[in-house]
Amino acid sequence: MSHLYDIKAFSSVPPATAVQTTLSPITGLPIVSRPILSDSEVSTLVLNAHAAFSSWRLVPLADRKAIVTRALNSLVDVAGELGDEITLQMGRPIRYGKGEIAGFEERARWLVSKADSALADENVDEGRPEGLKRVIRRAPVGVTLLVGAWNFPYLIQVNALIPALLAGNTVLLKPSPQTPLCSERILAHLLAAGLPKDVCQVLHLTPSQMDLVVAHPLVPFVSFTGSVANGRRVEVTAATAQGVGFKGVGLELGGKDAAYVRADSDPAYAAENVVDGAFFNSGQSCCAVERVYVHESIYDAFVAEAVKVVKDYKLGDPRLQETTLGPVVSQRSASAIRAHIADALKKGAKALIPESHFPEAKEGTPYVAPQVLVDVDHSMLVMSEETFGPVMGIMKVKDDEEALKLMNDSPYGLTASVWTKDAAAFEQLVDRIDTGTVFMNRCDYLDPALPWTGVKDSGRGISLSRYGFDAVTRAKSIHVRAI
Numbered sequence: 001m002s003h004l005y006d007i008k009a010f011s012s013v014p015p016a017t018a019v020q021t022t023l024s025p026i027t028g029l030p031i032v033s034r035p036i037l038s039d040s041e042v043s044t045l046v047l048n049a050h051a052a053f054s055s056w057r058l059v060p061l062a063d064r065k066a067i068v069t070r071a072l073n074s075l076v077d078v079a080g081e082l083g084d085e086i087t088l089q090m091g092r093p094i095r096y097g098k099g100e101i102a103g104f105e106e107r108a109r110w111l112v113s114k115a116d117s118a119l120a121d122e123n124v125d126e127g128r129p130e131g132l133k134r135v136i137r138r139a140p141v142g143v144t145l146l147v148g149a150w151n152f153p154y155l156i157q158v159n160a161l162i163p164a165l166l167a168g169n170t171v172l173l174k175p176s177p178q179t180p181l182c183s184e185r186i187l188a189h190l191l192a193a194g195l196p197k198d199v200c201q202v203l204h205l206t207p208s209q210m211d212l213v214v215a216h217p218l219v220p221f222v223s224f225t226g227s228v229a230n231g232r233r234v235e236v237t238a239a240t241a242q243g244v245g246f247k248g249v250g251l252e253l254g255g256k257d258a259a260y261v262r263a264d265s266d267p268a269y270a271a272e273n274v275v276d277g278a279f280f281n282s283g284q285s286c287c288a289v290e291r292v293y294v295h296e297s298i299y300d301a302f303v304a305e306a307v308k309v310v311k312d313y314k315l316g317d318p319r320l321q322e323t324t325l326g327p328v329v330s331q332r333s334a335s336a337i338r339a340h341i342a343d344a345l346k347k348g349a350k351a352l353i354p355e356s357h358f359p360e361a362k363e364g365t366p367y368v369a370p371q372v373l374v375d376v377d378h379s380m381l382v383m384s385e386e387t388f389g390p391v392m393g394i395m396k397v398k399d400d401e402e403a404l405k406l407m408n409d410s411p412y413g414l415t416a417s418v419w420t421k422d423a424a425a426f427e428q429l430v431d432r433i434d435t436g437t438v439f440m441n442r443c444d445y446l447d448p449a450l451p452w453t454g455v456k457d458s459g460r461g462i463s464l465s466r467y468g469f470d471a472v473t474r475a476k477s478i479h480v481r482a483i
Contacts, residue, residue: 026087047218122135252463334368344393
């Protein structure tokens, strides 16, 4: 493993107070450094965004769409290069790099195609008295702060960025320190496509500086993707900010997503797809499958198929095309994942994947062997807290009611999936599952036509779909009497 992750080199990296340094999980070595701005410089950038808003909001929607589309086209042209950068920064296997850019393109093009209808004036004719005109207009809110995450740096940003710009807002992009290049690349393509200066800016911020921007009186809306703890921090900071007005906050937080495999499901098909939903991106997805409930009649068959699929993964250097599972994002993350597995084993769970099957997985590195756990229950961390790693716990259930109770027994509510051939049975379950999205026979996917939203500790607010435009606009009533 020394050829990949140099523990000694990692531990010798000096701390820096004025520089943000990104360490690659592949090697543990520094790859990108960015200066940390002073608080006064951050405030100046906010003021510049506010000044740019006054003119950008007046640019016709057709022109805003044209700029975004040109930027999107040029960004897609260098998808391979961008994918390679993702691998270097956060460790996803290079074979999947272009896939994220393809997803970025899919969502962006859909949002551009729906902007006219989502932002169009709505004439209210019903019951209108003679001589009156009533219109509902979607007005931009102003400066928007979009805080992204490292696990899908392009996909996460596109959800709010495109609607915000198309609606006439200015944008402050705050990327994760783990993936700073991604926001910078997006901005570079937007500027090259003709976006006016200061309409979109990238800010590398310390936590205290992010508090400063969230609380800034000229920032009326914040979109945050990250942990529950940091989401609460954003919410409290926004709610207690001094100044005129109240802030809108969109929060896309944690998940502990459940899959239920019914008795009528094909065990092999379900296992192949559920495992992919659990382990893609090394399990580092807010909507990754982390809990699996399988009907007792097909439990053994499903588990056997799942183990077979997991053993086919190739853990190793993500820069190699044959690698299908890369490191998790950091040694700290790896330690937390291993702690969840150890807690489960201590409480009686059984591990079905020998770690020796994945020789690159070693303590002290971010390379974690994928694991399937059985004989689990909800007293274990792996079935109750977000693991965010390549681990899947499987429980046997006797019927729909038991599965439903267990699926809802979580502080999170982002997505859930039901694997069945019985559409009527699925419909009976949908309204009783407490999540923002319910899938049938698929998982771990965001459709741009559908609202992306969560309940409970998974957050609140909406991105994507036509309703995603509502988050970055406000309804403005226009009432006219002709004389």
